[in-house]
Amino acid sequence: MNIIDEPVPGIEWSPAPSVDNPSPELGERIGRLLASQPFAVLCTQGGGQAYGALVGFAYSPCLTALAFSTPITTRKYRLLEASSQIALVVDSRSRHPDDMMQVEAVTVTGRAMRLAEDQARGEWASQIGVRHAYLRDFLKAPTTAVFRVDVCRYFYVARFQEVTQWVPGPTG
Secondary structure, eight states, rough: OTOOOOOOOTTOOOOOOOOOOSOHHHHHHHHHHHHHEEEEEEEEEEETHHHHHHHHEEETTTSSEEEHHHHHHHHHHHHHHHEEEEEEEEEGGGGOOGGGGGEEEEEEEEEEEEOTHHHHHHHHHHHHHHHHHGHHHHHHHHTEEEEEEEEEEEEEEEEETTEEOOOOOOOO
């Protein structure tokens, strides 16, 4: 298994039903939503103020981690360095502008960690670049930080107000 949690060939992973994971299909729906949407709103806080920023992201196939990049000269970077607890919001509203009941959304909670200049950073930068080709040069810059988010849980919303919590399980 590599750093991005690619599945082991021949082994299928799916979450087991539990209190936190009411159905294995929920993980599949979340995966499809993440695959269909290239951007997320990163939610941070600092100095008693909430802050949201749009980020292009990549995610591991098992949904236990996500990654995004940012210049080190931004407020976003400073807030991430000060507090690792974040949320990311991904939704499908652009596909259903006239019908809120069709919109799906997920709030991802977790801890963001800046990746050092090593294999992990390189692999995640590559995955971000696959989803966002226009960021490839940006990702190579020494002034760009790559952050990995270790996912704690997902809050999935369908039909405007049906909220279900899902916790990704271990891989393989």
